Amino acid sequence: MLVNAVSAVRDVTPEGGDYETVRRVIEMLTTDYREQPSLETIAARLEASPTQLQKVFTRWAGLSPKAFLQAVTLDHAKRLLGREGLPLLDTALEVGLSGPGRLHDLFVSHEAMSPGEWKARGGGLTIRYGYHISPFGQALVMITDRGLAGLAFADQGEEQPCFEDMAQRWPNAEYVEDRAATEPYAKRIFDPSQWASEQPLRVVLIGTDFQVRVWESLLKIPLGRAVTYSDLACDIGQPTASRAVGAAVGRNPISFVVPCHRALGKSGALTGYHWGLTRKRAMLGWEAGQLL
DNA sequence: GGAATCATGTGAT
């Protein structure tokens, strides 16, 4: 339900409290999924009322906690991978899903840095950045005059390490805090009602040649689909490089926009995520909510 | 089935 999703973004408290609550619920659901803890048990452990919890969670994801748990289950992940023999990662795929409904994905146009620019390690580049509230906790947005260059996530109090993680990727760049400049990007990215805009979201991929190829592949995965690391390896023409692909996916500087959370292990299991597995689950569950 | 073990490409030191 689109309406839910929009309000979810708007209603997140300045402290990022909603995500924090939701994060803990997800954590509990996935670590103790064997026991299938009831809503009451979870609420009790969080010292919250069951109805309140149910409400917050549903508003956030568009999905009840129970439906959410199902959505991030192995079974569902496999369905995301499979799907009636569609040719994986073809350009046709892009159209494939937007047909029947309004299942638009974020409309992105990308551009890669030239090898020369990459060698400069960000030298001569001015990067403006700012922190913004997102459905997945505090988001660090980084832009250049050519477009969005970085998107990272930090839990409360982790802003500094998060910034350093990003800044060390382009050590020679000049960094300027400019919340006003990054704000429109944050708004656009996390508000699904703005995804199918006239103007594509401009994105700059700064990385090695191999990494950029992997990230471009990721951008071809539509909402509601997933691929394996070996699918990606095949797509860039190096079928035996699935492990290298994994490493490259992990270095993706624009998480969420470049949908690295849609890369799964061959078994359908969620393998790893730079900003925490819980966040990966959160993103997949949240996207499942968008599809309703 | 599941644990242990290899083959493997890329990027950082």
Place this chain on the structure above:
DNA sequence: ATCACATGATTCC
């Protein structure tokens, strides 16, 4: 050179 990986296939119990 060497090492750590967000992998995957194979080979043992």
